[in-house]
Amino acid sequence: MTATATSARSDLSELGRSETALRTFLHGLPGVDQVGAEQRAAQLGTRSIKTTAKAQAIDLAIRMVDLTTLEGADTPGKVRALAAKALRPDPADPSCPHVGAVCVYPAMVPYVAEVLKGSKVHLASVATAFPSGQAPLDVKLADTRAAVEAGADEIDMVINRSAFLAGRYKEVYDEIVATKEACGDAHLKVILETGELATYDNVRRASWLAMLAGGDFIKTSTGKVPVAATPPVTLVMLEAVRDFRAATGRQVGVKPAGGIRTTKDAIKYLVMVNETVGPDWLDPDWFRFGASSLLNDLLMQRTKLTTGVYAGPDYFTLD
């Protein structure tokens, strides 16, 4: 087994050199049966997580939240408030953990950086002409460098769906490699925008493409198209990171983003992580939720578990 794993490792690093090699590899991945994948995801959603397990899951989910605002109307004041919330999600309860990261547009990074300075909350910035990615590569790379220079230590890039859907895999690959380089020490999350890729076969191929090109995380969505993260899409991506680590030894994180609003949903995702890739991924370094309203529901359920009663929404901060 070790021998095959080692030889597979060297083989995979060569794939990015030619369009043909990439295509042959990606199209040689086992297919995904849509009905079966959706059924499995639904099955995992029926797990019943109660009492101590629920408390543990809620705290873990809070630590995994990438608290996000990506609006044209974002202002320094708005993102500072969001960053403050990231540090102390529940001002009334000091035992409440901080979130994983704050995620904003590049122009907002400096304001967030001021607030987060010295904390363990990461600062993520979308880049590469988010959300469409329809800009020349130079512009996308400049966008990335600017965000890193302003203080972002995580970059959420979008893949070139136009090139991917047109079958130009090498172009997508090269863009990810170049963005990774522009990131320097910052972690690179690669947004597949699965809602535009449409099929699970495409999701699996795009996942592998992003991992082969050096992405540290694969992320489902921008949140800017109608279909964002879904359980089956996340399942297919988790299977991809699992198989990728088996083949190469390198672990890649997963971030479902968009549409996850309730504690119940978040726990379903954690169950899926637990039973698909195992405890190695049950950590904010390897699994994140891209979300905004999710946090308050997590806080509300957390308070309910500790106090036994639901507090009204006014007891939770709106930022």
Add this chain to the structure above:
Amino acid sequence: MFEYAPAPESRSVVDIKPAYGLFIDGKFVDPSDGGSFKSINPATEEVLAEIAEAGSGDVDRAVRAARTAYEKVWGPMPGQDRAKYLFRIARIIQERSRELAVLESLDNGKPIKESRDVDLPLVAAHFFYYAGWADKLPYAGFGPDPQPLGVAAQVIPWNFPLLMLAWKIAPALAAGNTVVLKPAETTPLTALLFAEICQQADLPPGVVNIVTGAGETGRALVEHPGVDKVAFTGSTEVGRAIARSVAGSRKKLTLELGGKAANIVFDDAPIDQAVEGIVNGIFFNQGHVCCAGSRLLVQESVADRVLESLKRRMAQLRLGDPLDKNTDIGAINSAAQLARIKELSDAGAAEGTERWSPPCELPDRGFWFAPTIFTGVTQAHRIAREEIFGPVLSVLTFRTPAEAVEKANNTPYGLSAGIWTDKGSRILWMADRLRAGVVWANTFNKFDPTSPFGGYKESGYGREGGRHGLEAYLNV
């Protein structure tokens, strides 16, 4: 890391009486010449209730009650009125589904998630489906005015107690027959609760009669001269005996017997979903499924990969308290069945195959068997030929589609088969050649009341479900 806390379904939703009589002519009555036996919870071995054992005199009473109800009430009743009763029963089953699901898990040992999400929805769906046929029989394709047969004797197994009851009673009643049903001796409780539902639905007395007991009661029922139709689901051995006993009589017979289904995985299969299908095929309901995919035929070129994924997946299966909502594998239904599974598994190991189970702690009390796979199995091994009826999978390999068909068909059984491939044309090619009553493609263990189910060869004859299922209960 992420331990799921116990999440037990409350057993207080169902009231179990200390003792149950026989349900004859609309009333619970004491057996006149029989004794009694106990039904236990296979997960704890605790006694759930004392059950009446019907003797031949009780069976005779039940058959006569069914005859009277057939001649006076149910037979002459217009189809649309029979439909009303069936729809009513279906609705009550839905309303009381939580109660029925808990009772099924207690008496049978199956996980609550299966009784809740599979058994009960299918039970209600079966009654709804056949309720719809009751006033449309002239359009079922069996002539302009198809007639019922009369009194149906129905003997059902312990693996899906209430679902098998629904498969038997719903079409029989829709077609205008009355029934005497004998549930399995280890799982009579949901049938007795169903009897209460018949009372609640104001079903005329005698239309449904339930006699509890073991093999002797069953024999008395199928051999009773007042019976017009015999329907049996169970072992091939008992099925043969029934076929002999009704031979030469006017009784119409349908049999749904054992199986040793091949689940065939090609090298182009969607591996992750195929692994789910393999798991569902053999570990669903602890493998107590006549159509279970108990022989995995995997193309040799992907065998290592599939097995690696399968083992990883099996390590995630949660075995334990059937009432815990997170349990995947419950208890083996009885000590006798557990002994049978152990005997065949030991034979497999003794014959030189490789046995593997994930690390799995078995509870101290009750009947349990860890999910198990055997690799290196060939057609010559007993575990590849005999029905184990437990969570035990035999793994064989093949090289070509023709070899897959040959091995899949090389069994005296012929109930079901599964094909996993991304090629539509290969699915059709295979389905044409597989001698199995049900062929699933890229899925397994899928049931629907509209779809006929039944076997070839020693898996029995006759179909249940769908329009075809009516034929067994009509004089055609």
